[in-house]
Amino acid sequence: MVLDTTTLRIAFGVMALVLGLLFYFSSYRATRSAYSGWWCLALVFFLVGAAAFLLNGTGHQWWANILGNVLLVHGGVAVWAGARSLRELPPKRWLFTGVPVATLVATAVDHPGTNVWAGGAVFLASMCLTMGLASQELWRLEPGYSRVRVPMAGAAGVLAVFYFGRLVFFLVDGQDGPIFTTYFGSAVTTMGTMVLLVVVSFSMAGLSTEQQTRALRMVASRDDLTGLLNRKAFLDLAAGLLKDRAVTQGTGALILADLDHFKAVNDTHGHAAGDLALKAFAGACQETVRSTDLVGRYGGEEFVLLIPGGSALRAEHIAEEISRRLAQVPTADGLEMPTVSYGVALYDAGTSDVEDLIAAADEALYTAKSQGRNQTVHSDRRI
Structure with missing residues (x-):
């Protein structure tokens, strides 16, 4: 059986749904950590975004392409926000608004009803940016943090480099070029993302547990009124x-x-x-x-x-x-x-x-x- 892009996207959606449910019930409900919450949200964005692309070739393609691109970028933003929460830093609003809005506009003006790669350059650049920022946040965690941050940072870094390669060959080779299609096409990307999600799923749970443990330790060591050490x-x-x-x-x-x-x-x-x-x-x-x-x-x-x-x-x-x-x-x-x-x-x-x-x-x-x-x-x- 040959797995085409549609089949892979269905498989990716099923996997994202299963991981999301498992992560929600086994991690987020147990720890209520911000990191768990952001990852659950990211998986939802990836799931719905991938599902939207299944409407390519139908009369709904014009809005499904826009929705799919924007949701996948939001998923990348949620991954970055989760990594940032480990350092107890709030997410930056410009990433939640500016990057998805830029993706939406670029896709909408690029004939999404007939062009399945509408807004492709901006979409690929946005994914590269959000994954790169997520990797940077994970590498910047203090050395005392769990070692599971290393595979997470590495996975996000690899994905950022991959999206950068996609962007370069999309611009140089074109969306139908042999190099882009063979090495950086939607099928390859979907398969690679599925593998990375499975690999990092255990690290996600570990980081969530550690974030909650650190939060409880912080509460136990602080004065309620002033926030200083007790x-x-x-x-x-x-x-x-x-x-x-x-x-x-x-x-x-x-x-x-x-x-x-x-x-x-x-x-x-x-x-x-x-x-x-x-x-x-x-x-x-x-x-x-x-x-x-x-x-x-x-x-x-x-x-x-x-x-x-x-x-x-x-x-x-x-x-x-x-x-x-x-x-x-x-x-x-x-x-x-x-x-x-x-x-x-x-x-x-x-x-x-x-x-x-x-x-x-x-x-x-x-x-x-x-x-x-x-x-x-x-x-x-x-x-």
Whole structure:
């Protein structure tokens, strides 16, 4: 039996339907991960898009070709959006609108009723772009992510290169040229895509599970109100950083911060105002420190920052900048952001106990409070 393009498209549609159902029930319903959701959507787009091309040669070809091209491009966009969700980044709107709209227009003006390759160049370029971006997002995942990202990135990369080859020979050889038809035609593409979908289906499930696991771990390590590290997560991560001397030679600073007269804010303006002040301070911290620094809510209105490699002068500059940013937060109804007192303790390569370091910073913080608040005091002992 010779498998022509129509037969292959039917087989591809059946396979996409089966994979979509399996992936939905075995992965998405279990994890509810964004990656699973995007892949389920991509499979739906691929299924319906491939089905639309089955109407070629009928009176419906003029709109089926347009629909098929647009849906397949949307499928590519969904694959890219899923890969991007693994880095907790939102999809870019221009890909969901600009690329499919460009494909729609190019197909519509190229006589889709009589030309089965209407808008072919734009369609092929769009698929190459979306698959290439998906591959890039997967390669950019942090090294600690599951190794299953590698076959996924490789599969998307191979598909992007293949579509680039299709585009080149479509333009050079023509849609009926011997090279394009033999090596890059619809039958070859459908067969190759089917194989790739089967190969990566296991990796898709693995990445979905890991994304959900990471999300749960993130929730467990974060303070509900401020989004900063909670006390336990901060202490665990800080202990690890104290042992890591590869970059900072084991030196740095710890800052303990306490919002001044915080109880008065709650008593005068209500707990909603107090929550606003806490979130504003957390935001000021996040805008000031580096990505390699740690910031956590230590308890109540008390916060703790670990600055690996930081000097006494840098710690003081960080405290000043946080207070400056906090004071600039817009408020209403007579509310003023509280001032902040800071205690700073330095550590060196001999420091191993985070609790001792915090105790030293707490002594300095107590001194700052007793001297009138709204100031930074350094501990006189090096831990």
